[in-house]
Amino acid sequence: MSLLLAVPLTMLPLVLYNFVAFGWFGPIAGDPWFAPVMTVEMVSSARFTLVLSDMILTLALALLFVEILKATRTGTAVLSDHILSMLVFVVYLIEFLTVREAATSTFFLLMVIAAIDVIAGFTVTISGARRDVSFNSNGN
Numbered sequence: 001m002s003l004l005l006a007v008p009l010t011m012l013p014l015v016l017y018n019f020v021a022f023g024w025f026g027p028i029a030g031d032p033w034f035a036p037v038m039t040v041e042m043v044s045s046a047r048f049t050l051v052l053s054d055m056i057l058t059l060a061l062a063l064l065f066v067e068i069l070k071a072t073r074t075g076t077a078v079l080s081d082h083i084l085s086m087l088v089f090v091v092y093l094i095e096f097l098t099v100r101e102a103a104t105s106t107f108f109l110l111m112v113i114a115a116i117d118v119i120a121g122f123t124v125t126i127s128g129a130r131r132d133v134s135f136n137s138n139g140n
Helices: 002-006 011-021 052-070 077-098 105-132
Strands: 036-041 047-051
Touching (some): 011 052, 052 105
Antiparallel strands (some): 036 047
16 A cells, blocks of 8 residues: 555656547547636636646646645655656656657646655655654753
């Protein structure tokens, strides 16, 4: 079970992005990231349209929240979680720089979310470790 907790959740938006970008869910006419998912008429008579890129970014932000909560854990799984999160960020970065389908603002923001996951994870863990360590000023 602890190995399952070590899997970085920011990997899910990466996989979903690639499924859509490479047409594994079927072809989408035009730019797939601007495909409407739902439209709601607001009380103000304005129409709110949620597009696919908004959905994947919202999912990524929710998963980032869970990842930050996971960083507050203690134990050996935390280190492997940080290492895997760093690897996921590296995959994002390499794909962003080398794959044509990843050169979008949606992918860039997903990559930034993965970077925040790495930075926040290390920061939260280090802060927690400092609280756990107590120093005796008497020298004993």
